[in-house]
Amino acid sequence: MQHDELSLLSTEELTSPLDEMDTVAPASEVPPPDPEQMLELLQSEQASQRTIAARAFCELEDRRSIPLLIKLLKDDCPLVRVSTAYALGRNTSPEAVEPLIELLEEDWNGYVRKGIVWALGNSRDRRALQPLIYTLKTDISAVRLWTASALAQVATLEYEDVIAAMPPLIEALRKDAMAAVRSNCAWAIGQLCRELPSNVVYATAIDALIEALVEDDDYGVKDDSKTAILKVGDPRGLQFIEELEFEGLI
Template sequence: MLAQELAEELRGDPLDDLDNSDPTASDVAAECDLGLALLRGDAGADSQERCMQGLRIFCEHRDPRALPLLLPLLTESCPILRMSAVYALGRNPSPQAVEPLLGLLVSDDNGYVRKAVAWSLGNYPDAPILNPLIRSLQVDISAVRLWAASSLAEAGCTGPAKADPAAAQLLLSMRIDSEPAVRSNSAWALGRLYGELVEPRQQLVVESLLHSMLNDFESGVRDEARLALEQLEQPEVLERLQTLVEEGLLS
């Protein structure tokens, strides 16, 4: 399916629709039971629509019973079903999903699906996701790069051994990526990784964020870099920011 056709049929990316409300346990249980019933529905004229309804439930809620019903959907010919199954597996992470998700990140020909995988892998920080996400941040389309940057922060937060190579790529992307949203997410991710890094990488992160804050041509990137620096809560960094304000270089 062409990307334009997929966009028209999608009617809203599930990633944009994830519900952050706090329903009662009984409400969640009832919804999950409904979701399982929908995913198990007999084949028929409306089987795809029922499946989509079930997938949307598991994009919001976690239930281990859904796993054997979600995994086969990763090989569906319809990219909307594959994408929704990927989001559901991000909400319902399982070691069994790692290999097929990584396969989709590399080989799926649909950008919406790869974007979903880049987001979902952030919920698998202990899996071998670091190098695949780095590659996506280097070479994939902007929507995938954006979420690869965010998920690299989750992968790198598991310890210095992963944080350092993640930070190396994020520093490069924050400097050279053509998409402002990717540069912004790279700045945010570097702020998240700072505590897992050691010198001289920490100092390089600070200097790079300062450079982006002062020199990036997009205000959103400059704002994100400044916020990342402020949230480090390092006295010397806050002092440098205050000096820049006093010198009129920051408002």
């Protein structure tokens, strides 16, 4: 995977690339796409037509689109690939997970990898766990941001997955250079803590949230860490928040 595409995807650019594509008219004025027509366009020889069709299946749910979309993951056009990734996040399928993982490891385009991470999170498939952990550690910040949330979606399926996902999330909460990534890690840790019994991993996660609440320089990260503790309802964390509020420190 190449990570030198900062000219294509700024580390500050954290929104969906689909949101930046022009809209012809307000959604209320646009009729829903015709599934039959869009299925045909997925096989068009024109990249612009394939992109339009793939984008349509970001809204439409139709199982017939899945094999066609999986093929388009190898399309030469990055706009087709990114739209296809989001479409497979809407039209999830076990058959799409391995092709998505393969593309996550190979695609040079950050926009595409963002879409893949979102799709893998929506898949809630355990096969995505280790690739997402690796992405959280190594990718550009705009992709890491979404990876933290995707890990929370995937890891909640099994106890051992929660145990595997927690250390990299805690490390990113403590060390990631991008505040927005740290905030998403705080949210993800809070989500996963709800799946854990009161054990060493749970206690370490709460410690990390308390540490971020006290020591992080970014107020957004502090606030998200506090919210995570409140939603988990951990007695030790709640007492710590109460003491900090009494002392006027938060």
